[in-house]
Amino acid sequence: MDFDTLDIARLRGLAGNKWRRYGDEVLPAWVADMDFLQAAPIRDYVSHAGATGDLGYPFGESAGPLKELFAERAMRRYGWSVDTEHVDLIIDVVQGLYLGLDIYCEPGGGAIIPTPIYPYFLTAAEENGRRAIANPLVLDGTRFVYDMDALEASIDDTTQVLMVCNPHNPTGRVFERKELEALAEVALRHDLTVIADEIFADVVYEGHQYIPFATLSPEIAARTVTFHSATKAFNLGGIRIAVAVFGSDALHDRFKNVPRRSLGGHNCLGIPLTRIAWQQCDDWLAGVVSYLQGNRDFVTEFLARRMPAVGYVAPEATFFAWMDCRELDLPGGPYEYFLEHAKVGLSDGVPFGEAGKGFARVNFATPRKLLEQILERMADSIEKNE
Numbered sequence: 001m002d003f004d005t006l007d008i009a010r011l012r013g014l015a016g017n018k019w020r021r022y023g024d025e026v027l028p029a030w031v032a033d034m035d036f037l038q039a040a041p042i043r044d045y046v047s048h049a050g051a052t053g054d055l056g057y058p059f060g061e062s063a064g065p066l067k068e069l070f071a072e073r074a075m076r077r078y079g080w081s082v083d084t085e086h087v088d089l090i091i092d093v094v095q096g097l098y099l100g101l102d103i104y105c106e107p108g109g110g111a112i113i114p115t116p117i118y119p120y121f122l123t124a125a126e127e128n129g130r131r132a133i134a135n136p137l138v139l140d141g142t143r144f145v146y147d148m149d150a151l152e153a154s155i156d157d158t159t160q161v162l163m164v165c166n167p168h169n170p171t172g173r174v175f176e177r178k179e180l181e182a183l184a185e186v187a188l189r190h191d192l193t194v195i196a197d198e199i200f201a202d203v204v205y206e207g208h209q210y211i212p213f214a215t216l217s218p219e220i221a222a223r224t225v226t227f228h229s230a231t232k233a234f235n236l237g238g239i240r241i242a243v244a245v246f247g248s249d250a251l252h253d254r255f256k257n258v259p260r261r262s263l264g265g266h267n268c269l270g271i272p273l274t275r276i277a278w279q280q281c282d283d284w285l286a287g288v289v290s291y292l293q294g295n296r297d298f299v300t301e302f303l304a305r306r307m308p309a310v311g312y313v314a315p316e317a318t319f320f321a322w323m324d325c326r327e328l329d330l331p332g333g334p335y336e337y338f339l340e341h342a343k344v345g346l347s348d349g350v351p352f353g354e355a356g357k358g359f360a361r362v363n364f365a366t367p368r369k370l371l372e373q374i375l376e377r378m379a380d381s382i383e384k385n386e
């Protein structure tokens with residue numbers, strides 16, 4: 001497991017969106033792919049499938065064992081008892097967010113969304129004709145937390161869904177039990193369905209613990225739909241597969257009403273690679289999380305030293321640094337500014353909701369040498385603006 005070697009020619013040769021979008025002058029640090037090679041068993045399987053021409057329609061029944069594997073892993077890693085009868089495989093988590101709002105929220109109904117937020121939460125509401133009720137997280141001095149009074153005040157008769165993102169993208173928060181319990185209490189009192197995106201469950205740093213929302217109580221489980229995937233933790237964003245866990249027959253039955261083929265079908269790599277990731281790659285996962293934690297600390301130290309005007313709270317999970325650049329007052333906003341003047345491609349804070357204006361998100365899942373170049377370019381460009 002070597003996460004530290006920088007092979008820029010390999011990265012520049014990749015066909016994926018991350019390295020293709022901006023061309024050769026720019027260092028990309030945006031979409032949530034890592035710049036590391038995947039674990040060897042995963043790469044071996046892909047080579048094998050290619051070498052044997054095993055790229056036909058997948059054998060559907062292989063999905064069954066994957067559900068069991070998910071349930072076994074959920075118990076082992078998170079103490080979460082999952083009924084495999086309540087698990088479905090979908091194409092990706094974003095599909096789950098879109099379907100979830102379509103199914104569990106009536107047209108015109110409201111969904112509470114903690115902002116800033118991974119942009120598809122907001123578009124899922126807007127494009128489905130549901131109301132996105134932004135609940136901005138607030139900085140309590142050391143970390144982003146829910147404003148429970150504001151959340152409560154934003155609820156009306158049309159509010160039907162509470163959307164949860166834990167670990168949270170982009171702030172990197174891993175919400176603690178008492179924070180989740182406060183949300184759960186509101187969901188119960190207002191009869192809200194909970195849609196929980198927990199895709200970053202396995203990228204959590206020392207001192208923090210991911211708690212599946214559905215484990216808070218049986219009553220909460222019964223109103224929660226959770227989305228998971230191996231794709232973030234094992235760097236498999238292109239394989240297009242995710243897991244949906246329904247906390248009750250009632251929730252699952254409503255999902256089953258969606259015509260099967262309108263959900264799409266899995267590609268031939270998604271199921272086997274997820275199985276291999278979960279069965280054979282936990283050592284790789286531990287290694288990458290440890291390396292990412294080192295990168296997180298590197299960012300923290302670098303910003304304090306070279307970019308002190310950037311507001312920043314070290315993430316507890318994910319591989320994102322959420323940078324508050326408002327004080328820098330960069331012409332065109334941080335995204336445009338850093339792209340043009342630093343030749344660094346970040347994620348613009350604006351699509352993350354009102355609360356993201358003046359922010360940029362840096363993906364630090366890259367060899368440290370490259371991370372350093374990215375940050376150096378940013379720091380130099382800020383000095384030029386002063």
Ligand SMILES: Cc1ncc(COP(=O)(O)O)c(C=O)c1O
Nearest residue numbers: 032092093094118169197199242
């Ligand atoms: C919070 C969150 N949810 C969902 C996704 C996308 O997942 P998928 O590719 O399964 O749609 C991402 C990708 O970065 C994410 O950060």
